Amino acid sequence: MKKTIISVLVLCNILNASPELNTGEKVFKAYCWGCHHQTSVAFGPSFAQMANKRTIGEIQGHIISPKAMYKQLGHKRSVMPAFGDKLSQKEIDLITEFILSFKGAI
Numbered sequence: 001m002k003k004t005i006i007s008v009l010v011l012c013n014i015l016n017a018s019p020e021l022n023t024g025e026k027v028f029k030a031y032c033w034g035c036h037h038q039t040s041v042a043f044g045p046s047f048a049q050m051a052n053k054r055t056i057g058e059i060q061g062h063i064i065s066p067k068a069m070y071k072q073l074g075h076k077r078s079v080m081p082a083f084g085d086k087l088s089q090k091e092i093d094l095i096t097e098f099i100l101s102f103k104g105a106i
């Protein structure tokens with residue numbers, strides 16, 4: 001009986017396996033890498049530049065809704081897609097931590 005319960009639990013876990021990414025680096029590679037690099041400027045600013053001058057609130061605000069934030073951050077236009085509906089809060093926290101880990105890297 002115990003074994004059956006454990007098997008059912010394991011199966012539920014597999015079927016429910018959420019596609020949520022579990023490290024900031026994975027979120028970065030899946031969604032940001034095409035436009036942002038860690039320490040060099042790509043299509044958008046580097047993570048090190050962001051970490052050096054932005055607060056957590058500014059970074060998360062821009063990830064969730066670039067259209068609402070870009071002027072406040074001094075950008076003339078906004079071409080970055082919004083990630084508010086693509087990423088979970090957990091993924092946003094992980095990618096923010098990853099960005100901030102480059103503080104002082106340039």
Ligand code: HEC
Pocket residue numbers: 027028031032033034035036043044045049050054058059060062063066067070073075077078079080081083095
């Ligand atoms: C299609 C290209 C593109 C993608 C993909 C993209 N960005 Fe951006 N990002 C930009 C550009 C260009 C800017 C400059 C402002 C703007 O266009 O909104 C920017 C600006 C930012 C800023 C504000 C930087 C600052 O200090 O002013 C943050 C934070 C940011 N991006 C985070 C991310 C994260 C995290 C991801 C992945 C989840 C991501 N971006 C994906 C192009 C992109």
